[in-house]
Amino acid sequence: MKSVNLKQLAQELSLSVSTVSRALNDRYDISQATKDRVRALANQLDYEPNPYASSLRQNKSKTIGVIIPEVANHFFSLAINGIEEVARSNGYHVLIYLTHEEYQREVSMVRLLASGRVDGVLVSVANNADSDFSHLDLLGERNIPVVFFDRVCEGVAAPKVTTDxxxxxxxxxxxxxxxxxxxxxxxxxxxxxxxxxxxxxxxxxxxxxxxxxxxxxxxxxxxxxxxxxxxxxxxxxxxxxxxxxxxxxxxxxxxxxxxxxxxxxxxxxxxxxxxxxxxxxxxxxxxxxxxxxxxPAYNIGREAARILFQSIIKNRPLSVAQSQELKSExxxxxxxxxxxxxx
Amino acid sequence: MKSVNLKQLAQELSLSVSTVSRALNDRYDISQATKDRVRALANQLDYEPNPYASSLRQNKSKTIGVIIPEVANHFFSLAINGIEEVARSNGYHVLIYLTHEEYQREVSMVRLLASGRVDGVLVSVANNADSDFSHLDLLGERNIPVVFFDRVCEGVAAPKVTTDxxxxxxxxxxxxxxxxxxxxxxxxxxxxxxxxxxxxxxxxxxxxxxxxxxxxxxxxxxxxxxxxxxxxxxxxxxxxxxxxxxxxxxxxxxxxxxxxxxxxxxxxxxxxxxxxxxxxxxxxxxxxxxxxxxxPAYNIGREAARILFQSIIKNRPLSVAQSQELKSExxxxxxxxxxxxxx
DNA sequence: CAATTTTCCGAAAACGTTTCCGTAACTAAT
DNA sequence: ATTAGTTACGGAAACGTTTTCGGAAAATTG
The missing domain is CATH 3.40.50.2300 (Response regulator)
Incomplete structure (x- = not known):
């Protein structure tokens, strides 16, 4: 069974596609009666909007990318916990990329993300990174906000969440x-x-x-x-x-x-x-x-994600001044x- | 600077959009000379195809979803390691979802993934799950392959990777x-x-x-x-x-x-x-x-991912018979x- | 040289959504 | 009764790709 789409909903309801779309998005110019009718059918048929069509049209992916050296490490897994929590509460999805401390992987992963796949990126850089961080500049050029955490990259003009x-x-x-x-x-x-x-x-x-x-x-x-x-x-x-x-x-x-x-x-x-x-x-x-x-690994992840979402949601560029330094114990x-x- | 798209490449090269697309995808009906010209400019301008347009058109997301209870746990983080390795080598992206052992989160996450956001799902179920696994059936109905690992769900007809x-x-x-x-x-x-x-x-x-x-x-x-x-x-x-x-x-x-x-x-x-x-x-x-x-946590993740990709790449339905049991030590x-x- | 095939490319449709614009019907004001 | 304004909806364009179809030019064949 293929999943339902807007056209099928519209046909079933004898409405236009645009009306159904606006009803589901709770727009002001659709009557309450129509909204109710549309939502009832949408629920009944388990309608879920195609995320790729939405993303393409809105130029918003509702997704962030996380690039870290590894995950089998308590610091990073706790940080991911914090990141996922913030992302989820904002209705966002989290893509995970592991560099395994390899610079080349980091470069190709960043390039991949620069294509608009994500609305923002959180990075903790690989330890054998070159001094060449130009791949990270690419994100800036594409207006994709970046926040560094823990293993930050001093040369790049982006907020950094670190410890003392x-x-x-x-x-x-x-x-x-x-x-x-x-x-x-x-x-x-x-x-x-x-x-x-x-x-x-x-x-x-x-x-x-x-x-x-x-x-x-x-x-x-x-x-x-x-x-x-x-x-x-x-x-x-x-x-x-x-x-x-x-x-x-x-x-x-x-x-x-x-x-x-x-x-x-x-x-x-x-x-x-x-x-x-x-x-x-x-x-x-x-x-x-x-x-x-x-x-404070969990908090580091959470704060980094929060800073990132400030930019994503308000669509404001990030500045280095938003950096935070948390205290270790x-x-x-x-x-x-x-x-x-x-x- | 906005990222380049096919149209701009085409204009610059005095070619049509379709030719450029086929050149980049290395199709047979484009001359080598044209392919070279196109690729040169694409590289020069850091062109990356818009993943959402591709996914929409091809009905392929190049992404898998992983639903696990938590990540701050060595078993799961090692499993993710194995999963990410297989996904990356296949050119796939990995979306991570943490249920924090909450059944309701698991349900809503599965529903989200059933919308075509991913080409396949790997699941380790939450421990306070109901006996109601109907949310997982939704993936089957939508023809999205699922593989369970470790915390499997016996009632669902999908391959399972477990230990003895x-x-x-x-x-x-x-x-x-x-x-x-x-x-x-x-x-x-x-x-x-x-x-x-x-x-x-x-x-x-x-x-x-x-x-x-x-x-x-x-x-x-x-x-x-x-x-x-x-x-x-x-x-x-x-x-x-x-x-x-x-x-x-x-x-x-x-x-x-x-x-x-x-x-x-x-x-x-x-x-x-x-x-x-x-x-x-x-x-x-x-x-x-x-x-x-x-x-063997890493191998569990790797095998689960391999089974999943067998289905995704060959576009064949999965069967319970593909289940594997690995040995613990x-x-x-x-x-x-x-x-x-x-x- | 005519006929046929091959090579290479362009036009346009399609994916499913959002959104701009237009408009019919209705209400309210003059 | 005409105008102006509001409400509620439909039509169609747009996002950036991929892909189907078709066709002109070039190459090959008889």
């Missing part, structure tokens, strides 16, 4: 120092990302404030591969047995650190204290419980305890 | 019994779900095989609320101090059990052994490491150790 990454990096490092760590490894993802840079700047500032010189050997960058990361961390810990603290700017590196420490027989927190950016809600159940900087647990404590 | 839930339930229970548990609580979600039923049947069969009578008091159903669940589990453990094993058919109940045990001072696994269905890749890092039944860790062992 510099402060968080500072506080995390400060906390390790307070707990007695002196040689603190910094595990991160691509340095090209502004969030990485800020977290690192916080780290550097906290070290400097304690009069500790920065040691480039203590920097380690994720390879986007679990096995390689564990290996690299083990190598680092073996090469530098004086390391007594680890600051991971990304959850996966903390998990890899746990494995590395276990493989090497290093006790957390007695030998090495670990703190990490993380949105794992079960961080408390780890052995030992992980001290985290927890980002430092949750202290056993992995940074100053003396061995129960997990 | 009965076997897994049996093996999980058997494992607890082997490790010495005798009073095994069964924590589950909605009994109306067939996967819950099968896991429970496996549980019952394993008990029967060991000559242990089934005790209905040991059944506990999730309230879809973390705090309530923890409370309920504590109450159960307090009321039945003889409980020495917990079989959670869903990850969240295992996490709640960990909290409950910690709150009550029950040692895992000495006092209570715990096994759970779970896709947490860090189960090994928990305190104690959690013994799990791990589902029992990963034994410390939470079910027969004597206290390091986590």
């Amino acid at each position: 990454d510099y402060d968080s990096g500072y506080r995390a490092t400060r906390h390790l120092l307070d707990q007695g760590s002196r040689v603190i490894a910094h595990l991160t993802i691509a340095e090209s990302l502004s969030i990485s840079q800020r977290r690192m700047q916080g780290y550097l500032a906290a070290l400097a404030a304690s009069g500790i010189a920065f040691d480039p050997e203590l920097l380690l960058r994720s390879q986007n591969d679990k096995v390689q990361d564990v290996k690299a961390i083990q190598d680092l810990l073996a090469q530098r047995p004086d390391i007594d603290g680890i600051f991971a700017t990304v959850e996966s590196m903390a998990m890899s650190s746990y494995e590395a420490c276990r493989n090497l027989g290093r006790d957390i927190p007695a030998d090495v204290k670990i703190i990490s950016f993380s949105n794992l809600e079960i961080a408390a159940l780890l052995a030992p419980a992980l001290t985290t900087i927890t980002q 430092l949750v202290i647990r056993a992995s940074t305890a100053s003396r061995s404590a129960p997990g | 839930d009965y076997d897994s339930g049996y093996r999980a229970t058997r494992h607890l019994l082997d490790q010495g548990s005798r009073v095994i609580a069964h924590l589950t979600i909605a009994e109306s779900l067939s996967i819950s039923q099968r896991r429970m049947q496996g549980y019952l069969a394993a008990l029967a095989a060991s000559g242990i009578a089934f005790d209905p008091e040991l059944l506990l159903r999730s309230q879809n609320d973390k705090v309530q669940d923890v409370k309920a589990i504590q109450d159960l453990l307090a009321q039945r101090p003889d409980i020495d094993g917990i079989f959670a058919t869903v990850e969240s109940m295992a996490m709640s059990s960990y909290e409950a045990c910690r709150n009550l001072g029950r040692d895992i696994p000495a006092d209570v052994k715990i096994i759970s269905f779970s896709n947490l890749e860090i189960a090994a890092l928990l305190a104690p490491a959690l013994t799990t039944i791990t589902q 029992l990963v034994i860790r410390a939470s079910t150790a027969s004597r206290s062992a390091p986590g």
Whole structure:
């Protein structure tokens, strides 16, 4: 059974197509009696307007696109939750695109979306992105509003929803120092990302404030591969047995650190204290419980979507000034305890 | 700058719209010279065809819909990963809908998708779904192919991708019994779900095989609320101090059990052994490491999507016979150790 | 060279909706 | 009774593609 369309409704009701359309859209120039008649039949026949015809005519897709590196990651899945919630309440649909951290995919996905498929885009950029963000400019040229969240792109004139990454990096490092760590490894993802840079700047500032010189050997960058990361961390810990603290700017590196420490027989927190950016809600159940900087992931997604919809609905261009910075929370647990404590 | 359309390309090239269209679609009746000319200009002007005009004309949306209870759950996010991978490689787009386990949302989402917005749908049903699945029949009536995965809907004639839930339930229970548990609580979600039923049947069969009578008091159903669940589990453990094993058919109940045990001072696994269905890749890092039944979540998503695309691309109706059952894996860790062992 | 086929392209219809414009019937005002 | 204004609806264009049909020019054949 094919779905019903306006013409069939019109014929059945002995009305014109335009009248039926306006009745269903509750226009002022259709009598109440006709509206009732039309709606009754529409309900009875399970009429749903063809979204593509509507979109074509109105030049509105009622759809937003979300481009993220991955979804199997608590931060992003919580953010999607927030995004979907806002979209749904506005009657919008959500298209999901996963870059898997590959720059080329991001480029082709953005190009795809620039064709009018979506009314707006939310982006968290891939970590091995080039410094070339011209693909994102294409959206601007096409007047498609964009909002960045978390992994933002500084060079593009669009609102950004981020967290207080510099402060968080500072506080995390400060906390390790307070707990007695002196040689603190910094595990991160691509340095090209502004969030990485800020977290690192916080780290550097906290070290400097304690009069500790920065040691480039203590920097380690994720390879986007679990096995390689564990290996690299083990190598680092073996090469530098004086390391007594680890600051991971990304959850996966903390998990890899746990494995590395276990493989090497290093006790957390007695030998090495670990703190990490993380949105794992079960961080408390780890052995030992992980001290985290927890980002308000759901709110980040929600706020980014809200900003986007302000533009979409009021049809106003977005400005960088609408950017928001939310606060992350430092949750202290056993992995940074100053003396061995129960997990 | 508005995006270019066929008419503008045609004008610029002194060709007709239809020629340009066929040139871009590489039709046989356009000369190579013309094709080259057209493509050159199209590339130069960043032409992307309007997807809604195409979809309207071709009655093909190049889009699939995915309806799932939630995304902040490793099983579903891994499944989405598999789904997105298959969709992308087929040039398709993915619309995501989250029911948040609410039946009414599921109904309205399905109705929305029945309007031709998507060429196919992948569904994992909400756990508090009624026994009324007529909304899903609507898709069949509209000739929109549907594939269920994991949380399937037995009453609907569509392919289903599941795991060996009965076997897994049996093996999980058997494992607890082997490790010495005798009073095994069964924590589950909605009994109306067939996967819950099968896991429970496996549980019952394993008990029967060991000559242990089934005790209905040991059944506990999730309230879809973390705090309530923890409370309920504590109450159960307090009321039945003889409980020495917990079989959670869903990850969240295992996490709640960990909290409950910690709150009550029950040692895992000495006092209570715990096994759970779970896709947490860090189960090994928990305190104690959690013994799990791990589902091949990525493959489930991938296979479901593959089956769906078989139908979409060849335009053939789907049959229940295309259903697949994948195997889950029992990963034994410390939470079910027969004597206290390091986590 | 005439007849036929092949090559290449244009005109126009179609997809289902929204919206602009026109108008008939009716009401109200002069 | 004529005009002006309102109400309620129909006709048709428009959105940007794809596709069917047809046809002129070029190439091939006898």
